[in-house]
Amino acid sequence: MSTSIMLFTRDLRVRDNPALEAACRAERTVPVFVFDDALLAGPFAAPNRVRFLLDALADLRGSLRGLGGDLVVRRGDPAAEVARLARQVDATALFLADERSAYGRRRLAALREIGLEVSALPGVTVVPPGDLVPAGGDHYRVFTPYWRAWEAAGRHPVAATPRKVRLPEGVRAGPLPRFADLTSGEASPDLAEGGERAGRRRLERWLDEDAADYERVRDDIAADRTSRLGPYIKFGCVSPREAAEAGPGAFRRQLAWRDFHHQVAAAFPDLSRADYRPRRREWNRDEDALAAWRDGLTGVPIVDAGMRQLRREGYMHNRARLITASFLTRDLGIDWRAGLRHFNDLLADGDVADNAGNWQWVAGTGNSTRPGQVMNPLRQAFRFDPSGDYVRRYVPELAGIEGRGVHRPWTLPEDRRRGLGYPPPVTDLP
Numbered sequence: 001m002s003t004s005i006m007l008f009t010r011d012l013r014v015r016d017n018p019a020l021e022a023a024c025r026a027e028r029t030v031p032v033f034v035f036d037d038a039l040l041a042g043p044f045a046a047p048n049r050v051r052f053l054l055d056a057l058a059d060l061r062g063s064l065r066g067l068g069g070d071l072v073v074r075r076g077d078p079a080a081e082v083a084r085l086a087r088q089v090d091a092t093a094l095f096l097a098d099e100r101s102a103y104g105r106r107r108l109a110a111l112r113e114i115g116l117e118v119s120a121l122p123g124v125t126v127v128p129p130g131d132l133v134p135a136g137g138d139h140y141r142v143f144t145p146y147w148r149a150w151e152a153a154g155r156h157p158v159a160a161t162p163r164k165v166r167l168p169e170g171v172r173a174g175p176l177p178r179f180a181d182l183t184s185g186e187a188s189p190d191l192a193e194g195g196e197r198a199g200r201r202r203l204e205r206w207l208d209e210d211a212a213d214y215e216r217v218r219d220d221i222a223a224d225r226t227s228r229l230g231p232y233i234k235f236g237c238v239s240p241r242e243a244a245e246a247g248p249g250a251f252r253r254q255l256a257w258r259d260f261h262h263q264v265a266a267a268f269p270d271l272s273r274a275d276y277r278p279r280r281r282e283w284n285r286d287e288d289a290l291a292a293w294r295d296g297l298t299g300v301p302i303v304d305a306g307m308r309q310l311r312r313e314g315y316m317h318n319r320a321r322l323i324t325a326s327f328l329t330r331d332l333g334i335d336w337r338a339g340l341r342h343f344n345d346l347l348a349d350g351d352v353a354d355n356a357g358n359w360q361w362v363a364g365t366g367n368s369t370r371p372g373q374v375m376n377p378l379r380q381a382f383r384f385d386p387s388g389d390y391v392r393r394y395v396p397e398l399a400g401i402e403g404r405g406v407h408r409p410w411t412l413p414e415d416r417r418r419g420l421g422y423p424p425p426v427t428d429l430p
């Protein structure tokens with residue numbers, strides 16, 4: 001009797017999951033998730049992502065039980081745990097999503113040592129890193145030609161949802177760990193619920209209500225009408241390939257940005273640590289300004305609104321990410337790595353390739369073709385939050401200031417300004 005193991009990693013879904021579909025062709029299949037101690041000990045185990053991951057695993061377990069199977073949960077080193085399970089159930093084949101980050105490649109190499117027949121199948125990105133390479137290079141460094149090649153590239157066929165998952169006899173599924181077993185921190189109060197079902201609800205609602213207007217409204221910060229699929233795509237609760245096909249061109253382009261950063265990170269594994277394009281730059285070591293930025297107390301309302309949204313929701317609108325990152329690196333002159341670490345601590349969609357790729361893009365050390373370009377925070381505020389509603393939503397001290405004047409509280413009469421309990425700007429604005 002053939003028995004396979006399906007190792008879930010960052011593809012926590014039953015729909016359009018090529019590895020799961022292939023694993024379920026065996027007569028018996030063991031779906032397993034291993035909490036990797038190496039990841040839990042490091043900066044990747046931020047409370048918001050731990051919370052989201054636990055939701056996603058509970059949901060996945062429910063779906064697999066609905067198909068007659070279960071989700072086996074283990075903790076330790078993935079290769080050692082898979083090897084133990086394979087011996088126990090007499091498995092000969094292992095299936096998993098192909099993850100080309102440095103960590104993913106190390107894990108795959110260790111899994112290949114076990115002696116199982118290993119298949120790493122697409123599913124983490126729309127187009128896997130390395131599938132598209134420019135003439136004379138190992139990866140694309142500029143987005144526009146990548147985007148053209150990406151649009152023209154073939155897609156893997158949509159994987160069928162398995163109709164049945166047959167577990168071998170006698171496999172103990174094991175309980176899901178509790179949140180407090182995995183982290184000592186707290187999740188953000190307004191964090192989105194994780195899981196494939198929640199992700200599908202969000203995708204479907206967004207397709208019904210907002211997708212058609214995406215291009216026009218995606219930069220309107222207060223409207224909040226982007227898909228908010230970030231963490232669902234990060235953990236694979238929603239298939240990026242399926243989302244790309246369902247959404248309009250401007251949305252597909254954003255998913256191509258994601259694939260772009262993933263192919264850069266695969267070619268340059270140090271992306272979250274080292275300048276991709278080294279620039280001579282002296283960074284300011286201003287701990288007070290950095291703390292004010294983190295706490296949303298810089299005195300620049302559009303920046304503080306973004307930073308407080310991040311803390312409250314584990315999410316920040318893309319335009320606000322651009323503005324806050326630019327403010328840190330360009331106006332305060334603080335090293336992008338400090339900003340990356342804070343985003344990584346809080347973002348539910350925090351991902352090495354996307355976080356680092358975007359930080360470096362803003363800081364001028366990455367893939368931008370205009371690395372000298374600086375965003376003026378006030379001009380950005382007037383343009384992308386013209387009503388000031390975004391600031392009033394997240395900065396309660398300023399909720400009583402009407403209109404776009406909310407972006408410049410320092411211009412208010414002094415007695416009114418003093419009553420706000422809101423700080424003056426930490427730096428002179430351009």
Ligand SMILES: Cc1cc2nc3c(=O)[nH]c(=O)nc-3n(C[C@H](O)[C@H](O)[C@H](O)COP(=O)(O)OP(=O)(O)OC[C@H]3O[C@@H](n4cnc5c(N)ncnc54)[C@H](O)[C@@H]3O)c2cc1C
Nearest residue numbers: 226227228229230254258318321322349350351354355358
């Ligand atoms: C400094 C900075 C740090 C960032 N860190 C991350 C991160 O850690 N993880 C992350 O997924 N995104 C990151 N982004 C990109 C982007 O801000 C988020 O993907 C987006 O805000 C998520 O919201 P959404 O799902 O509503 O986006 P939508 O506008 O609905 O976009 C749809 C999807 O496309 C992808 N996407 C969109 N824009 C980008 C982009 N610029 N780069 C990569 N993928 C993109 C995401 O998967 C997103 O869910 C960062 C951007 C900046 C400027």
